[in-house]
Amino acid sequence: MKKARVKAVPARTRGKRGPRPRNSVTLKMVAREAGVSASTASRIINRTVNVSEELRLAVEAAIAKFGFRPNAAARGLALGKTETIGVISQAMASPFYGEGLRGIESRLLRGGYAPLFMSGNWQEKEEVRCMEELITRGVDGIIMFTGCMNDVALKAYARKVPIVVTGRTLRARRLVSMQVDDQYGAMLAMRHLLDLGHRRIAFVTGFENHPDANERLVGYRNALAAAGIPYDPRLVVAGDFHEEGGMQAVYQLMDSNIGFTAMFCVNDETAYGAGLALFRKGMRVPEDISVVGFDDLPASTYRVPPLTSVRQSVQQLGECAAEAMLQLLAGRRPLIVLPPVELVVRESTGRAAG
Amino acid sequence: MKKARVKAVPARTRGKRGPRPRNSVTLKMVAREAGVSASTASRIINRTVNVSEELRLAVEAAIAKFGFRPNAAARGLALGKTETIGVISQAMASPFYGEGLRGIESRLLRGGYAPLFMSGNWQEKEEVRCMEELITRGVDGIIMFTGCMNDVALKAYARKVPIVVTGRTLRARRLVSMQVDDQYGAMLAMRHLLDLGHRRIAFVTGFENHPDANERLVGYRNALAAAGIPYDPRLVVAGDFHEEGGMQAVYQLMDSNIGFTAMFCVNDETAYGAGLALFRKGMRVPEDISVVGFDDLPASTYRVPPLTSVRQSVQQLGECAAEAMLQLLAGRRPLIVLPPVELVVRESTGRAAG
DNA sequence: CTGAAAGCGCTTACAG
């Protein structure tokens, strides 16, 4: 009945028909060496069942002898999953994202998954390209480490693959979102400035309509209101989350001759740019103008002068996102609490000059 | 003869025995829809052969209709390659590596490969872990974006998988190395300082025995020699490639009371730290001390004051590394020329005070 | 040009 199968004979020593040759050690070879079947070897490797101690030892010896590593593609095909998580960020080169990716990587690896990073470069179209590419590659889930893709599209993708997204709040099946408390962070920054006697405080925002920027602006306004200081829209200028935006903002502020003694920047990078522009204009920080950032990037500690900033541990945010993904994949509804934001006071802020 | 095969009947509508169900669209479904065999559909998709226009259209329509994406694991298994390249760097969060990874990513993606990033965190042991993990995942090649693993180990890995490594020079089969001209870069930096009248120039190095640091030190010494200035070992202090090392170096230099009017730092991050330490000590840059870095990270433009640095486009270095890998995989011996290093003069350097 | 079949290397339901 089984006569057509001559597998026992060294089947592909000379290429029958089949495929191109491989060089790697296979499970079957290991099994043969250990004197067990491939099934058993597989089960031992995956700790999928209890076997007698001697078999386990034999298999382990064979594995060591051949330096066997299970073929990931074959496992992926058989199991229907790749143990790989796609991670979309905006720019790996940015200090902000770099920190976060590091957190994601370390948590994922500990959980037995590997991250597949791609960057969207702040463009919705690119993000879509990343999504498609990652899904095609068969990732088991996707972490979107902030992004500009619209909520609807994101929810649609969540139907194909589990998603965790940071920087926005969104509810959907197989989708978990997490957002740091931007408003509260902004309040902390403003309260600090207010306590130092500042009354004319500028705010440099990010791209318009970016959720983080919006939230921080709300915090800015609320703090002002709480202090009984009228909101002056001329003190709010647009930036771009980067140094360049911070520089331009300062120039615009100084050119339009609105008095101000402090500035709260939507993020640290913006504050760096503002710092340079202030320097060029001959203003001293903090003697003439106090500056506060947001994110507390590692580099902020080494700025001249060191930057006061609202700390949100981007690395921890990354870890939390990865943790959420792991739970999602395990079929649990993730319950993640983000570490609270806090203010780190350094030397870029001082008492109001005026 | 073939009676045991009842494939024509909807084989797995109710789970026979076999595996867990899948939901995705398969090639076979597409083929059936288009009225061709899976073989033909495969060939059309992979442009592996010419087929009649109508069949192509039919298949394309079916693909579009079902939203078919080839299963990456299955392709990988059949083809014996994953179209994924492992990338080992030291720390994604670092601005230096971030830049480079970005270059790698963009070039690889254009070439049809996706990068799988891992970071070694400056530890040989971790790098080995990354290597193992990547090989296990079946990457088609590995780019080591500088690393501390010893040459011998690296060569050994090159026998299992094609490797391109930056930051050192090494010859082996299936291994290509590329190194920027550190000596020349250091010469440029020193010549600039020398031209400004500096005679007492400190050098802050990196980890001891790191190839980049060594090369730059050689450049430093050669430049001194060429200018007829005796080498003073007390002016050379150890750093760690990070801000902290730069700070400590300045403290050490000032405490030991060796006179100096300029410092050349092994990289920009070191220069940032030095800048802060100088600030704390009440020294002005460049009025009292001139500072030059190496790498010209994007952030250097926005330092206060903007940093003079030796520019090596890390992003381009990344692109070159990826390009080399692509050629290696195509079976060609890569011939890559790195963009030359150049000095970017900004405001952290000025005429010697003394 | 096109299809049937074998094979990639693993996992697991089934049957001892």
Next chain:
DNA sequence: CTGAAAGCGCTTACAG
């Protein structure tokens, strides 16, 4: 506890 067999979804040598 263990093995034989089927199946994951694709590619390609072989044979028209």
